[in-house]
Amino acid sequence: MQKLNLSQSLSQKLSPQQIQFIKLLQVPTAELDTRIEEELEINPALEEGKTEEKDSADEDYEDNYEEESPQDERDVNIDDYLDDEYGGYKMQGDGNYNADEEDREIPISSQSSLHEQLVSQLNFLRLDDRKKIIGEQLIGSIENDGYIRRDLEAIINDLAFSQNIETDTDELEEILRKIQTFDPAGIASRNLQECLTIQLERKDHPDDPIVRNALRIMHDCFDEFTKKHYAKIQKRCDLNDEQTKDAVNLITKLNPKPGGVADGLVRTQYIIPDFMLTNTAGKFEISLNSKNAPELRISRSYSEMFDAYDKSDKRDKKLKETVTFVKQKLDAAKWFIDAIKQRQNTLLRTMEAILQYQKEFFIDGDETNLRPMILKDIAERIDMDISTVSRVANSKAIQTEFGVYPLKYFFSEGISTDSGEDVSNREVKSVLQSMVDAEDKKKPLSDDKLVKMLNGKGYNIARRTVAKYREQLQIPVARLRKEL
Template structure:
């Protein structure tokens, strides 16, 4: 038997405006301009720039006659929409700001994708339509790093089912070899060994003895090479140590991920910092990138239109719909301007707290002076939610005299020292990297030895943690760091 029960439940739901603000908050500088352009296109009541004549005409809409006076709370106050004082937050170039910067386009590179580049090269080959379809299928099987990892049998089946093309392995491999001759060198290889050989065979001087020996090493001693068993390579390939050094140098300069070269051909964005840090008279000053603090205003013509409609003696349905539409656009424009302003204030508030927390690092750029800091530390400092700090830190960066740093760089867990203090794990990583850099490459330090050295320096750290940090720093194990 079914029963109906009534129960009260408290739940919190975000309004559409709150959701929009959250999205706006996490947008990085490089994408903010596009977001504003989008809003300008869909809302004619929103305009870019500052109204220089606003102060001379305020009385026409504000002090002398408020057309909305006495209206209910659902209506808008025209005074609010005629104010363009949306400053109050620092932006770069208060004194020497170049207005051309506002209209200058962001430095975007554009081009074609890796697959488009390969298809273009395919079209230059003298192939019939059937062979071109096979070539397109092969190119479509190339992954982002430039490799084809699917078995040729599987590709043959794909061709049979999707293109109704019957082929055999010899024909497929023949067309694959042609594609492997495309740029970038090493593309369409089926494994790393084949990728390196393709690149070596395409050297400017393939007859060079070093190139020939390098091909021999990769073909016959690939496993030994990856494991750095150099003694076995010397015996197997009948070469001396000097020759092996030249071979190793040549091979290590090859590109293990040829597809990565062409990632730059896709539409990419250069890193544009959200904040700029400068030192003025011995004090730090944080400013927002000018593109991060645009000047926006509510359209005067829309405000005047609202005035005219509101004063009209006609109160028919069509006029009411028009007034409602104009009001909706004015509301949206005012909200968007306020949201942009709140975004800038939230960004500055968060960055100022990070600066204060990591003051010693910003003073001289020494990574070892970074303090352990988590999102909660900053959230408590600025009295905001952790999720807000996370959204600010996730895709923002700051320009310092030591370079551009993503805000995430300043957040790290703490490691206890012998003295009972907490230090940033980034400091430990920095010390670890320096140890590896200064080690004797003929006898590289094992993880156990690194643990002992770190413990001697006062860092209480376990072997598994050292291994984790080493992997995060992309430092190979001791055996693979060994050199002749």
């Protein structure tokens, strides 16, 4: 038996303006110009430039904006059109909102993709229509890094169902081998061993003894090569130290991801600082990048249009619809200008708090002077929510005399020392990196040895923590750091 029950509950819901400000706050400088251009395009009441001195039209609009009388039939209630107007701002909950927009990347110049380049090379083979379709199916199965990981049997099934083409493994491998002759070398390989072998076979001097030795290692000792078991390689391939070293050096110079070279979509991203820090005789000054502080103003013509309506005696429906549109755009423009100003204020307050907290680091740029600092530390100092600090720190950077640093760089957890003090884990990572850099590569330091050395320096740290930091620093295990 079904029943209907009524219940009351309280919940917090962000307004469209709050959602818009949150999105605006986390936009980095590199994308802020694009965001402002979008607003200028959809709102004719918003203009670039310094705010002019207010005249009677502006004052009349400000008065009406702040002190509307709901009893006046000429006045327009912003609630009547708020939902429709702000749909253009692509907010969460709207049909126009796309969750992926928060992570969208800076537009890049259009170039031919890897797929297009391979199809172009396929056309030079002069295959019949049937084999060309098979070749295009294989090229379509190549992943971004240049490998075909899909099983050939699965590709045969795809051809049968989607293209109505019957083929077998032998024919598929025949066409695949042709594609593997394309540039870049190693493309369409099914695994790393095949990729490196193809590149070695295409060397200009295949009879070079170093190339021959490298090929023997690929064919007979690939597993030992990946594990750096050089003694086993020397024994199985009957090579001396010098021959092994030359062959291994040649292999390590090959490209393990051929798709990353010629896909036409390699992104070179440049960090544009949001803040500029200057140190004048020990006095720090923080300023916003000029791109973070654009000059925006409300259009005079739109203010005058609103003033003209306000002074008009007409009450016809058409004129009321016109003023609804004008007021709608004026309110949106005023809010956007205020949001930009609030964004600037929030950015500066957050950065100033970080500067005060990490002042020792900003004096000389020494990483070991970084103090342990988490989002909560800064949020409490500026009396803001942790999520606000997180949005500011997530995609912003500062220009110092020591270089450009992302704000996330200054946040780290603490590690206790023998003296009872807490030091930043960045300091520990820096010491760990120095130890690895200075080690004897013929006998690299194990994690256990690194733990003992760090403990000897006063850092109370466990082996699992050393392993975690080593992985974060992208330092391989000792066995893979070994060199001949």
